[in-house]
Amino acid sequence: MTLQAIRRFYEAPLITAYGALTPAVPVYVDNQPLPDTTSLSEYVLLRLSFGLTTEPTIANSYDWHRGSLVIEVYSAKGVGPGRGQTLIQTAINTLTAMNATQGAAVNSVRGSIGSIVGPSFFALEGTPHYLTRMSTAFQARYTA
Amino acid sequence: MAKPFKDIFRDVLLAGAEASRLSATQLVRELQDASPYWDGYFANEWVVRQGAVDVPAVIKGAEPSPEPQARDITYATVPEPKREGNAFVYTIGNQMEYRATAMDLVPGRNAEGNKRNYVPKGWFETYNQGGEQLRVMQQATNRAFRALGFR
Numbered sequence: 001m002t003l004q005a006i007r008r009f010y011e012a013p014l015i016t017a018y019g020a021l022t023p024a025v026p027v028y029v030d031n032q033p034l035p036d037t038t039s040l041s042e043y044v045l046l047r048l049s050f051g052l053t054t055e056p057t058i059a060n061s062y063d064w065h066r067g068s069l070v071i072e073v074y075s076a077k078g079v080g081p082g083r084g085q086t087l088i089q090t091a092i093n094t095l096t097a098m099n100a101t102q103g104a105a106v107n108s109v110r111g112s113i114g115s116i117v118g119p120s121f122f123a124l125e126g127t128p129h130y131l132t133r134m135s136t137a138f139q140a141r142y143t144a
Numbered sequence: 145m146a147k148p149f150k151d152i153f154r155d156v157l158l159a160g161a162e163a164s165r166l167s168a169t170q171l172v173r174e175l176q177d178a179s180p181y182w183d184g185y186f187a188n189e190w191v192v193r194q195g196a197v198d199v200p201a202v203i204k205g206a207e208p209s210p211e212p213q214a215r216d217i218t219y220a221t222v223p224e225p226k227r228e229g230n231a232f233v234y235t236i237g238n239q240m241e242y243r244a245t246a247m248d249l250v251p252g253r254n255a256e257g258n259k260r261n262y263v264p265k266g267w268f269e270t271y272n273q274g275g276e277q278l279r280v281m282q283q284a285t286n287r288a289f290r291a292l293g294f295r
């Protein structure tokens with residue numbers, strides 16, 4: 001359960017935060033079927049990737065999961081960056097709040113994020129969407 | 145044997161330069177090895193420059209792109225370290241026009257279509273932020289300082 005618990009630690013609060021917006025913004029994670037995105041006015045993609053997951057010592061190695069979390073917000077193109085910024089701010093606020101509570105385990109996971117890179121903005125060709133994107137490093141430990 | 149105190153500052157400076165050079169060498173190699181590979185342009189157009197400079201994206205790929213090729217990578221050469229203030233600075237970058245797409249910073253790379261040289265989505269950020277970059281720099285720093293007798 002280690003990897004799934006860590007994935008859940010980062011993804012669940014973001015899904016909850018976007019679901020609590022009015023109107024709610026759908027969030028899709030890795031390996032989840034994506035509907036025809038041209039029919040969606042707004043949506044969010046989360047991509048969590050693991051990098052180094054152990055730390056060797058002389059005696060043995062212990063779990064220390066590190067990786068990257070990419071958040072892509074797709075909003076309407078041609079109306080300026082305001083909506084994309086507002087939506088990405090939800091992710092920034094949610095992730096930043098994690099660092100304030102990293103001493104306490106949630107579902108047996110203690111984790112934090114690194115520096116936030118972005119947001120950066122792209123008017124995509126061939127789609128009706130404007131992309132607002134950020135990424136951050138994470139590190140987490142499964143404590144059960 | 146203990147080092148004379150007057151030599152320590154000089155040795156720290158030397159070790160800093162060497163750690164930077166070793167880091168740049170290993171980082172660019174690992175980036176080239178981790179890069180998506182179709183016709184070879186992207187993986188072979190990583191460069192290392194002295195100092196904090198821009199690496200312009202000026203090289204176009206082959207048009208039309210050929211079939212996926214077997215990996216054949218020439219590793220980038222690393223110039224001598226250049227001191228900027230109290231640090232030795234290198235810039236590592238890729239020169240391809242489509243580098244942002246190849247690095248998955250903008251959508252559009254068809255990773256699934258390249259079965260011969262598949263590279264997972266988000267490979268660049270996973271490398272940069274998933275601990276690999278830090279590992280390389282720690283190892284390079286250890287090697288450089290130990291080579292000068294630091295323990």
